[in-house]
Amino acid sequence: MNKQLSPNLVAAILIGFTILFLAILPVRIQLVPNDVEAQETPLQSESIAVAQAEPKVVEYTLRTILGQTPPMAYIGVGGDIDGQINPSLSANVGDTVRITVINGDPVLHDLTIDEFNVTTGDLLLQDQSATVEFIADNPGDFVYYCSTPGHREVGMWGTLTITGEAPAQAVHASAPEVAVIPTVVPAVADAVSVVHDPADLPAPIGDRGPTDVRVDLSAVEVNGVLADGTTYRYFTFDGTVPGPMIRVRVGDTVELHVRNDTSSQLQHSIDLHAVTGPGGGAVYTQTNPGEETTFTFKTLAPGVYVYHCATPSVAHHIANGMFGLIVVEPPGGLPPVDREFYVMQSEVYSVEPYGTQGHLTFDHAAMLDERPQYFVFNGAANALTADEYALRANVGETVRIFFGVGGPNFISSFHVIGEIFDRVYNYGSLTTPPLTDVQTTLVPPGGATMVEFRLEVPGRYILVDHALARAERGLAGYLYAEGEENPAIFHGEGAANDSGH
Ligand SMILES: [Cu+2]
Numbered sequence: 105m106n107k108q109l110s111p112n113l114v115a116a117i118l119i120g121f122t123i124l125f126l127a128i129l130p131v132r133i134q135l136v137p138n139d140v141e142a143q144e145t146p147l148q149s150e151s152i153a154v155a156q157a158e159p160k161v162v163e164y165t166l167r168t169i170l171g172q173t174p175p176m177a178y179i180g181v182g183g184d185i186d187g188q189i190n191p192s193l194s195a196n197v198g199d200t201v202r203i204t205v206i207n208g209d210p211v212l213h214d215l216t217i218d219e220f221n222v223t224t225g226d227l228l229l230q231d232q233s234a235t236v237e238f239i240a241d242n243p244g245d246f247v248y249y250c251s252t253p254g255h256r257e258v259g260m261w262g263t264l265t266i267t268g269e270a271p272a273q274a275v276h277a278s279a280p281e282v283a284v285i286p287t288v289v290p291a292v293a294d295a296v297s298v299v300h301d302p303a304d305l306p307a308p309i310g311d312r313g314p315t316d317v318r319v320d321l322s323a324v325e326v327n328g329v330l331a332d333g334t335t336y337r338y339f340t341f342d343g344t345v346p347g348p349m350i351r352v353r354v355g356d357t358v359e360l361h362v363r364n365d366t367s368s369q370l371q372h373s374i375d376l377h378a379v380t381g382p383g384g385g386a387v388y389t390q391t392n393p394g395e396e397t398t399f400t401f402k403t404l405a406p407g408v409y410v411y412h413c414a415t416p417s418v419a420h421h422i423a424n425g426m427f428g429l430i431v432v433e434p435p436g437g438l439p440p441v442d443r444e445f446y447v448m449q450s451e452v453y454s455v456e457p458y459g460t461q462g463h464l465t466f467d468h469a470a471m472l473d474e475r476p477q478y479f480v481f482n483g484a485a486n487a488l489t490a491d492e493y494a495l496r497a498n499v500g501e502t503v504r505i506f507f508g509v510g511g512p513n514f515i516s517s518f519h520v521i522g523e524i525f526d527r528v529y530n531y532g533s534l535t536t537p538p539l540t541d542v543q544t545t546l547v548p549p550g551g552a553t554m555v556e557f558r559l560e561v562p563g564r565y566i567l568v569d570h571a572l573a574r575a576e577r578g579l580a581g582y583l584y585a586e587g588e589e590n591p592a593i594f595h596g597e598g599a600a601n602d603s604g605h
Contacts, residue, residue, distance in 0.1 A: 161202060168206070168227070169208050193262065202237045211392060242266065253417045309437045350429070358401055365393065385401065408431050408534065420471060423476075427448065434534055442498075447495075455467040471512070509552070518569060519544040519569070522566070
């Protein structure tokens with residue numbers, strides 16, 4: 105038989121529960137920080153509840169900031185961390201941690217914590233924000249940082265300290281190791297050539313006096329062709345690698361303008377080795393996307409100098425193509441020659457192995473380990489072997505090559521197969537008598553040389569770094585010499601064979 109509950113008893117039970125609920129409620133609210141909406145987080149187990157403080161939601165807001173110490177950082181917004189650079193964050197085991205990041209500048213940033221597998225993803229626009237949320241399920245000190253290459257290295261990181269006991273049974277403390285098969289993004293269909301035509305350089309200065317010169321350079325990030333079927337995101341000056349050759353005279357006053365294209369994701373800048381002054385100009389030219397900076401300098405010493413972007417990670421910006429030469433000619437100018445060329449060497453650090461088809465991605469760890477996949481002259485694999493960009497001259501002409509190394513890491517053992525350098529202006533010095541009759545010359549990263557030789561015999565000559573394994577990673581260029589055979593100097597029997605070189 106069913107026995108009905110008395111209405112009085114039901115009412116008594118309801119009142120009892122209400123009183124109990126009201127009694128508990130203040131305690132529950134107290135456990136949640138005032139500025140956070142109460143959000144309940146279920147306890148993971150009874151044992152935690154005994155050992156740990158009751159889980160709560162811990163909220164922080166960070167804003168990215170440039171130009172402080174360190175030069176790239178997060179600054180706390182609100183609460184105890186307000187105004188602190190890279191503030192130390194804290195939580196207890198079991199807490200829900202919620203971190204909001206506001207982009208304080210129009211530069212690419214994010215916030216990443218590897219151990220919790222969280223990231224805000226790309227924050228590109230000024231005032232763009234994103235929030236990460238995760239359960240602090242293990243104690244320890246964890247680094248939060250910006251994963252844009254170089255940003256963590258210049259100081260864009262801080263620590264999240266989680267205190268408490270590790271759960272008795274870690275639910276997912278360590279994920280099973282799974283072999284990661286990299287997927288390659290398809291090549292960018294409208295990628296452009298970034299190759300700087302080696303014959304494209306300014307005319308010699310000649311015999312003029314010192315003057316004022318204005319130089320405008322634009323930092324442009326582009327999808328460029330690295331090899332057939334392979335594209336890469338380059339950083340450039342004026343869209344080519346290397347950037348334009350700047351040619352001035354000793355005693356000139358140069359007003360240099362750096363514009364950073366509105367489409368850029370990162371700051372860019374310039375350090376010219378021809379400059380005498382802090383940062384070679386980099387201290388005045390850290391330029392946000394869409395902005396322009398300027399400074400002036402006087403050229404005090406003749407020489408062949410490298411310029412490059414000097415925004416962290418500097419090595420990354422160089423590897424991606426931001427370098428060029430500035431030639432400061434002596435009074436009276438350089439001796440005349442028949443042909444001048446402009447060639448620079450650099451490395452490309454991709455995640456994907458050399459020869460991979462598709463759109464390759466930059467590998468910061470590989471750059472730090474100095475393990476490039478590609479070596480290139482003028483920006484792309486084997487670029488100067490293509491008919492479009494090969495060097496061309498005639499027998500009997502004197503050829504001058506301004507050769508520099510952007511790097512960022514590798515010294516070049518520069519050599520032209522089939523030729524001897526008549527003159528090497530060692531280290532790019534134009535005030536030291538040149539070395540004569542040189543087979544191979546060393547050019548360090550951030551260094552340059554000027555070599556000259558007369559073409560005596562027609563044929564194809566090959567520009568290489570005589571660390572010849574690099575030729576198999578894209579480092580070669582052709583110089584074609586046209587004209588009459590000269591059997592007194594070079595003569596062979598039978599058909600010539602190109603296969604050796
Ligand atoms: Cu740059």
